Amino acid sequence: MTDKDERAEAAVDQDGAAAPAEDVPVTAPDEAAAAETVSAETVSTEAAPGEQLADATPADAVPAPSPVAVAPAAAAPAVPAPTDGAQVPVASTDPGRWGRVDAEGTVYVRTTDGERSVGSWQAGEPEEGLAHFARRFDDIRTEVELLASRLASGSGDPKQASTNARHVKESLAELHVVGDLVALEARVDQVIADAAVAMDKAKHAREEARAGSVARKQQLVDEAEKLAEESTQWKSAGDRLRTILDEWKTIKGVDRKTDEQLWRRFSKARDTFNRRRGSHFADLDRQRATAKTRKQELVDEAERLSESDDWGPTAGRYKDLMVEWKAAGRAPKDADDALWQRFRAAQDAFFARRSSVFDERDAEYADNARKKEDLLTEAEKINPQGDLDGARAHLHRVQERWEEIGKVPRERIRELEGRLRAVEEKVRTAADAQWRRTDPEAEARAAQFRERVQQFEAQAAKARASGDKRRAEQAEAQAAQWREWLAAAEQAVASR
Numbered sequence: 001m002t003d004k005d006e007r008a009e010a011a012v013d014q015d016g017a018a019a020p021a022e023d024v025p026v027t028a029p030d031e032a033a034a035a036e037t038v039s040a041e042t043v044s045t046e047a048a049p050g051e052q053l054a055d056a057t058p059a060d061a062v063p064a065p066s067p068v069a070v071a072p073a074a075a076a077p078a079v080p081a082p083t084d085g086a087q088v089p090v091a092s093t094d095p096g097r098w099g100r101v102d103a104e105g106t107v108y109v110r111t112t113d114g115e116r117s118v119g120s121w122q123a124g125e126p127e128e129g130l131a132h133f134a135r136r137f138d139d140i141r142t143e144v145e146l147l148a149s150r151l152a153s154g155s156g157d158p159k160q161a162s163t164n165a166r167h168v169k170e171s172l173a174e175l176h177v178v179g180d181l182v183a184l185e186a187r188v189d190q191v192i193a194d195a196a197v198a199m200d201k202a203k204h205a206r207e208e209a210r211a212g213s214v215a216r217k218q219q220l221v222d223e224a225e226k227l228a229e230e231s232t233q234w235k236s237a238g239d240r241l242r243t244i245l246d247e248w249k250t251i252k253g254v255d256r257k258t259d260e261q262l263w264r265r266f267s268k269a270r271d272t273f274n275r276r277r278g279s280h281f282a283d284l285d286r287q288r289a290t291a292k293t294r295k296q297e298l299v300d301e302a303e304r305l306s307e308s309d310d311w312g313p314t315a316g317r318y319k320d321l322m323v324e325w326k327a328a329g330r331a332p333k334d335a336d337d338a339l340w341q342r343f344r345a346a347q348d349a350f351f352a353r354r355s356s357v358f359d360e361r362d363a364e365y366a367d368n369a370r371k372k373e374d375l376l377t378e379a380e381k382i383n384p385q386g387d388l389d390g391a392r393a394h395l396h397r398v399q400e401r402w403e404e405i406g407k408v409p410r411e412r413i414r415e416l417e418g419r420l421r422a423v424e425e426k427v428r429t430a431a432d433a434q435w436r437r438t439d440p441e442a443e444a445r446a447a448q449f450r451e452r453v454q455q456f457e458a459q460a461a462k463a464r465a466s467g468d469k470r471r472a473e474q475a476e477a478q479a480a481q482w483r484e485w486l487a488a489a490e491q492a493v494a495s496r
Contacts, residue, residue, distance in 0.1 A: 095134035099178035101126035107133055109178045118176040130178055137179030144168060144187055151194045158198035165191040206253065213253045217262045220244045224269040234277050241270055292331035295339045298324055302346035311354050318347055362409065369408040372416050375401055379423045384430035395427050449486035453479050 099109040105122045107129050108115040121129025147165055150156025169188045172181055224244055231237040248266065298321050308314040325343065330336055379398040384391035398420075408416060456479030463472035 095130035095178050096127070098137075098180055099130055099133065101129045105129070107178065109133070109181065111181055118178065133176065133178035136175075137177035137181075137184070140168060140175065140177060141179065141184055141187070144184065144191060148187070148191050148194065151191065151198055154198075158195045158202055162192055162195035162199065165195060210253045210255065213251045214258055214262075217248065217251055217254060217259070217266075220248060221262050221265045221269065224266050224273075228269040228273040228276070231273070232280070234280065237273065238277065241273060245270075287329055288331050288336075291329040292335050292339070294328040295325060295331055295336070295343070298328070299339050299342045299346070302343050306346040306349040306353075308350065309357075311357070314350060315354065318350065321347075365407050365409045368405050369412045369416065371405045372402065372408060375405070376416065376419045376423075379420065382423060382427065384427045388427075388430055388434055391427050391430070395424065398423070446486060446489035449482055449489050452482040453486055456482060 099107060099118070100115075101107050101121050105120050106117055107119045107121050109118050118133060119129075121132070144165065147156065147161045151158060151161055165188050169185065169192070172185055172188070175181075224241060227237045227240060244266075254262070302318070302321055305314050305317060321343075331339065375398060379395065382391045382394050382398075402420065456475045460472045460475035460479060463469075463475055
């Protein structure tokens with residue numbers, strides 16, 4: 001066994017037990033690399049404090065020199081602990097400032113309440129014992145600085161840092177170390193205070209995040225409820241509700257009670273929308289089934305009418321069928337398309353047949369128009385002035401042939417009929433003139449008017465002769481009126 005090993009074994013706590021390694025929290029290699037800590041290997045012993053260990057050195061080893069008491073040094077002021085998170089040097093600058101080893105090998109640390117025994121050093125120089133316990137102090141101080149550094153960088157858990165710092169603070173009165181316990185306690189208090197500030201900030205951050213999460217979920221619920229109650233854009237609204245659900249799953253930090261309340265509202269909104277959408281499409285299915293039945297009826301009628309030769313009424317009925325088709329609404333797409341093809345096919349078949357017939361008829365009507373033009377050329381040569389009876393007979397034959405020829409194109413009817421009416425009017429005028437000339441009643445009326453004129457003239461002369469001027473004027477006025485009528489009757493007779 002080497003001298004170093006013997007000295008390590010001789011480092012004994014005040015109560016006689018070897019200082020356990022668990023007194024100092026274990027740090028990760030990368031965090032404690034700068035600390036350059038030295039782990040002291042100790043062994044359990046039952047020796048009383050200050051008593052020479054029987055097995056501290058082997059029998060053939062050179063006896064260790066007697067311990068030399070270290071005179072107490074004046075207490076030095078504590079070095080203020082850094083507050084910026086930077087680590088302090090691990091090794092104590094002068095362990096003798098903070099402790100001593102007496103002649104019996106008992107190790108003391110200086111505190112504000114006086115000295116406190118922290119262990120026993122039975123092998124080696126007293127300075128080595130102080131250095132050993134100082135290294136323990138540095139290990140603890142390094143751990144405290146790591147806590148402070150983590151808090152400053154924001155990488156540590158403030159609550160865990162506070163817990164660890166409090167554990168250190170609670171154990172300061174019993175730590176078997178040599179060092180500036182006052183400064184270490186101040187540093188621990190600073191870490192505890194910084195942890196409290198960090199925990200408060202984290203609490204506020206959590207509350208703000210929670211408030212933001214609650215507000216966002218509230219917005220999503222309001223939007224979902226509006227869609228559920230008002231929207232009829234079923235596809236886009238359904239897609240939006242699915243997007244809201246996906247976003248909902250990503251929002252964290254809401255307390256359980258509030259989250260459950262909001263979720264119940266959101267779930268109710270989705271159910272309401274799904275019921276409305278389901279009811280809409282159920283009604284739509286019923287409407288389309290009804291439309292399919294009605295359109296099937298219209299197709300059946302259209303197919304029956306496709307063979308009709310009653311062109312006018314059938315064409316009108318097809319127009320009515322089209323109006324009824326549009327009013328029936330949409331059937332299921334496949335059925336609607338198939339029924340429409342049948343309906344159009346029946347309609348096209350009818351109008352194709354009608355067009356063919358009308359083309360033939362139009363050709364016939366055009367030929368009839370040419371025939372009537374030839375007949376009019378003949379009729380317009382009739383002269384009723386010479387032979388009225390012959391003219392009448394000729395016109396009658398033209399009229400008979402006119403009817404036999406048949407219809408002409410509609411746009412030619414007015415023209416051709418007008419020319420025939422002119423020939424008929426010419427013959428009728430000649431017949432009227434001849435009748436007036438041969439009317440015996442006209443001569444009789446003229447003779448009657450002449451007689452009445454003579455009567456009123458005689459009455460006027462008699463009244464004037466008797467001196468009755470008033471009666472004479474009345475008789476003359478009546479004679480003048482009848483004289484006018486006589487002139488008209490004589491003119492009618494003269495014009496025959």
